[in-house]
Amino acid sequence: MSARAPVAPDGATALGASEFDAAMAALGPWEGSPRLAAAVSGGADSLALALLADRWARDRGGSVLCLIVDHGLRAESALEAEQVRAWLAARGIEAAVLLAQAGEERGSIQERARRLRHRLLMERCIAAGIAHLLLAHHRDDQAETVLMRMVRGSGVRGLAGIAPASLAPGSAGRVRLLRPLLVQPKARLRATLEAMGQSWVEDPSNRDLRHERVRWRRLMPLLASGGVEPGRLASAALRLAEERRALDRAVASWLALSAASSPYGHVTVRMEGFAALDRPIAEAALARLLGAVGGAPYPPRSDSLCDLAEALRRSPPRLTRTLAGCVLRLERGLLQVTREPSAVLHSCGAQAGLLLWDGRFELRLTGPQAPLDGVAVARLGRDGLAEARRLLKGWGLRPPQAPARQLETLPALWGRARLVEVPHLPRLFGGKAVASVAWAPRQPLTG
Numbered sequence: 039m040s041a042r043a044p045v046a047p048d049g050a051t052a053l054g055a056s057e058f059d060a061a062m063a064a065l066g067p068w069e070g071s072p073r074l075a076a077a078v079s080g081g082a083d084s085l086a087l088a089l090l091a092d093r094w095a096r097d098r099g100g101s102v103l104c105l106i107v108d109h110g111l112r113a114e115s116a117l118e119a120e121q122v123r124a125w126l127a128a129r130g131i132e133a134a135v136l137l138a139q140a141g142e143e144r145g146s147i148q149e150r151a152r153r154l155r156h157r158l159l160m161e162r163c164i165a166a167g168i169a170h171l172l173l174a175h176h177r178d179d180q181a182e183t184v185l186m187r188m189v190r191g192s193g194v195r196g197l198a199g200i201a202p203a204s205l206a207p208g209s210a211g212r213v214r215l216l217r218p219l220l221v222q223p224k225a226r227l228r229a230t231l232e233a234m235g236q237s238w239v240e241d242p243s244n245r246d247l248r249h250e251r252v253r254w255r256r257l258m259p260l261l262a263s264g265g266v267e268p269g270r271l272a273s274a275a276l277r278l279a280e281e282r283r284a285l286d287r288a289v290a291s292w293l294a295l296s297a298a299s300s301p302y303g304h305v306t307v308r309m310e311g312f313a314a315l316d317r318p319i320a321e322a323a324l325a326r327l328l329g330a331v332g333g334a335p336y337p338p339r340s341d342s343l344c345d346l347a348e349a350l351r352r353s354p355p356r357l358t359r360t361l362a363g364c365v366l367r368l369e370r371g372l373l374q375v376t377r378e379p380s381a382v383l384h385s386c387g388a389q390a391g392l393l394l395w396d397g398r399f400e401l402r403l404t405g406p407q408a409p410l411d412g413v414a415v416a417r418l419g420r421d422g423l424a425e426a427r428r429l430l431k432g433w434g435l436r437p438p439q440a441p442a443r444q445l446e447t448l449p450a451l452w453g454r455a456r457l458v459e460v461p462h463l464p465r466l467f468g469g470k471a472v473a474s475v476a477w478a479p480r481q482p483l484t485g
Contacts, residue, residue: 050225052233058090061218065203072100075163076172077155078133080106080122080239083174086227087219089234091172092131102172104133105162107155118239125236136162153335157394160206163213164392175200175217178224181268182254184275185261191340193318195325198282199275207335207397207480221272289322290484297327297484302440302448302462303398303477305331307373313351320347329481331375332363333397365443377447385416388451388473395449400478401461409472413458418450422457429466438462449475 062068076091078084092102104126108119119135126133138154163171180199187196202220206213219227231238247253258268292315297307305327312320324347325337337343338361346359350368357368363381367374377398384396390405395415403410418426423445430437438445451458451473460466461475 050223050229052230053086053090053219053222053226055090055093058094058218061221062091062094065216065218068098070099072098072170073168074100074102074170074172075159075166075168076102076104077159077174078104078106078122078126079174079241080118081174081241081244082228082231082238083176083219083224085122085125085236085238086230087172087174088126088131089129089236090230091218092129102131103166103168104131105159106133106135107138107158108135109138109151109154112242122239134162153397156207156335160209160213160394161392163206164209169212170214170216171206173215173217174219174227176219176222176224176227177268177272178255178258180220180275181258181271182251184271185254186250193321193340194278194281194285195322195337196340197275198278199272201279205482207482209478211482223268285318285322288319289326292319292323293326293484299330299477299483300440300444301477302438302444303331303479304374304376304440304444305483307375309350309353309368309371309373313353317344317347320351324350326481326483327375328362328364330479330483331377331398332381333377333480334362335397335480338362374441376441376444379417379419379443379446382417382447385414388413388415394478396447397480398477399449399461400476401449401473402475403473413451413453415449416452417446418448418457418460419446422446422450422452422460425457426460426463426466430463433465433468435465 072095074091074095076084076088078088088102088104095102104123106119106122108115110116123133123135136158138151138158159171163169184197184199187199190196200217200220201215202217204215205211206215228238243249244252244255247256261267292311293307296309296311297305299305307327312323315323321340321343324343328334329337342361346361346366349357349359350373353371354368355370357366359366360378363378365376365378367376377396382396386393386395388403388410390403390410393401393403393415395401396417401415423442426445427437448460448462450460458467459471459473461471461473464471464474
């Protein structure tokens, strides 16, 4: 474990209570006795947030639940998580350690860890009835994000950077993500901990040059010497955020008129007006469709979106593409967007309570836990769909009105390679179903 004694950065001043109060007020309005959650890694940023938020909530008759995710990626991570919990407990702050169990998700280590962390945080907030999750992103994070997106050719949405407030993807609108420190330099957060006499944990991955963000962090002093400094980048992001909000309104308006979604998680779009859309709106609409159906937390690369938008603008009689875990099929002016079966890798043990599955579906499994032991939640698949159709026919029930390729991607409960239940088809096996389901994608279609 690499806990360090706090050392005040040169020239940095601690963040005062009045400044934090103003930042929180800007994220309001707030209910009486607010109940908050805060994601705490143990680093200086999130620990400063936890201590500041605890004081703010107590002053208003509320409280903070600090959520510490242990990814288990390093041998010492469990000890660090326990140390952070103990630091918070010593200050009378409630904290819980969430253990991340890696599944079969694709992507880099950091990307997989981010998805797991988000899932665990959402599940805990929803289970606890907490509507506000605080995150410790700061001005330096914002500047790095803008630079990374700039070199990728991002448009207005990407260059607007990190939003100070947004509905949490995958929470069906029940959790807000709030970043009250977004305009503060990292140095001030460290100075805040020094003033409070609080140590923090240094994560060695923050110095690992294999990670893109770390490489940009190393370049920041050189860029700042040429005038490209974090404050200016963050200010530019704020201005572009206004443009992003206008773009989002235009996208939501077009999709509300043109797109029809299914509880099975696919979307059909009438495309006659697509060619007339301004390119940024067209590409943002496609990104929204892919995010909703594919369940990915981030949109595909700009060049991929641009290529897809141009192909659809030509209004071919037929077109089939795969992108971002989705299959897009255009025929006779209708675009059908379905989940790509081979991209569904999410499999996990069935646990009583709420489960956000594959970034698309919200499952609620009713207890007691004993009947769920040895049961896994995984995609229905081709064999499962064939079995479900056989059972439906035996019950004299009509099959679901959805493409077979989409039905294959639905969540199902499996026990010893045997189909136990399909939450979308509660009457399939007779008796009382143990799971209910709702389509609640990480990226809402029109939210």
